[in-house]
Amino acid sequence: MDKLIRIDNLHKSFYDGESELKVLKGVNLDVHKSEILAIMGASGVGKSTLLHIIGTLDRPSDGSIFYEDQDITKFSENELTHFRNDAIGFVFQFHQMLPEFTALENVVMSRLIKNSKRGSSVDAKSSDSNDFYETAEKLLDSVGLSDRLNHYPSQLSGGERQRVAIARALMNNPKVVLADEPTGNIDDKTSDAVLDVLWDVNERLNQTFIIVTHDSRISERAKRTVQLIDGKIAE
Ligand SMILES: Nc1ncnc2c1ncn2[C@@H]1O[C@H](COP(=O)(O)OP(=O)(O)OP(=O)(O)O)[C@@H](O)[C@H]1O
Numbered sequence: 593m594d595k596l597i598r599i600d601n602l603h604k605s606f607y608d609g610e611s612e613l614k615v616l617k618g619v620n621l622d623v624h625k626s627e628i629l630a631i632m633g634a635s636g637v638g639k640s641t642l643l644h645i646i647g648t649l650d651r652p653s654d655g656s657i658f659y660e661d662q663d664i665t666k667f668s669e670n671e672l673t674h675f676r677n678d679a680i681g682f683v684f685q686f687h688q689m690l691p692e693f694t695a696l697e698n699v700v701m702s703r704l705i706k707n708s709k710r711g712s713s714v715d716a717k718s719s720d721s722n723d724f725y726e727t728a729e730k731l732l733d734s735v736g737l738s739d740r741l742n743h744y745p746s747q748l749s750g751g752e753r754q755r756v757a758i759a760r761a762l763m764n765n766p767k768v769v770l771a772d773e774p775t776g777n778i779d780d781k782t783s784d785a786v787l788d789v790l791w792d793v794n795e796r797l798n799q800t801f802i803i804v805t806h807d808s809r810i811s812e813r814a815k816r817t818v819q820l821i822d823g824k825i826a827e
C-alpha cells in the first residue's frame with residue numbers, strides 16, 4: 593500500500609516550570625493513502641497532542657514526520673502555513689464555525705483564505721469564487737445539507753455543524769483529514785449519520801482520514817485501529 597505519512601520516533605514533552613511532562617515517547621506510525629486510521633487510547637495519553645503535531649499545529653520535541661518524501665519538521669513557519677492550507681483538513685472541536693457566516697460561507701471561506709494567502713485578493717465576485725461556491729454546495733449536498741446552505745451556525749444542530757465541518761475540511765482537496773473526536777458531543781443516531789458521511793467520502797474520493805476517538809463504533813468500522821499507550825503506538 594502507498595504510504596502517505598511516516599512518523600518516525602516522535603517525541604513530545606511539555607515543560608511546566610521545573611518539571612517535564614513526557615507525553616509522546618517514540619511514536620512510530622505509517623498512514624497509508626486512502627485509509628481510515630483510528631487512533632484510540634485513554635484520556636490524557638496524548639492523542640490530541642499527536643494529531644496537532646501531524647496537523648503541523650504544534651512541533652515535536654524530537655523525531656520526524658514525512659508526508660510522502662517531505663520531512664515537514666524541517667519546514668519554516670511560513671512553509672508550514674502553506675503546507676497546512678494545501679494539504680490538511682481539520683475536523684476539530686476548537687475549529688468552530690464562524691457564527692456570523694452561513695454554512696455555505698463557512699465552507700467557502702477556507703478556500704478564499706487559501707487563495708488570498710497565495711497573493712490574489714479575496715474577491716467574492718470573481719469567477720474563481722463562483723467555482724468555489726459551486727464546489728462548496730456540492731460538498732454540503734454530499735454531507736446531506738443541501739437544504740441548510742443558508743443557515744447560520746446557531747440555527748444548526750450539533751450533528752449538522754459537524755457535517756459542515758467535514759465539508760469545510762474537504763474544500764481544499766487535502767491529502768489527509770484529521771478528526772479529533774468527531775462524534776464527541778453528539779448522540780448515537782446523529783453519530784452514525786456523521787460516520788456514514790466520513791465513510792462515504794472515503795470510498796467516493798479515496799480521502800485519507802486519521803480519526804482520534806473513544807468511540808468503539810469508529811474503531812469497529814475503521815480499516816485499521818492503533819492504540820496510543822504510554823506514549824507509544826501499539827497496533
Ligand atoms: N500545551 C500543553 N501544555 C502542557 N501540557 C499539555 C499541553 N497540551 C497537552 N498537555 C498534557 O499532555 C497530556 C496529553 O494531552 P492530550 O490532550 O493530547 O490527551 P488526549 O489523549 O487527547 O486526551 P482526551 O482523550 O481526554 O482528549 C495531558 O496530560 C495534558 O494535560
Ligand SMILES: [Mg+2]
Pocket residue numbers: 639640641772
Ligand atoms: Mg484529546
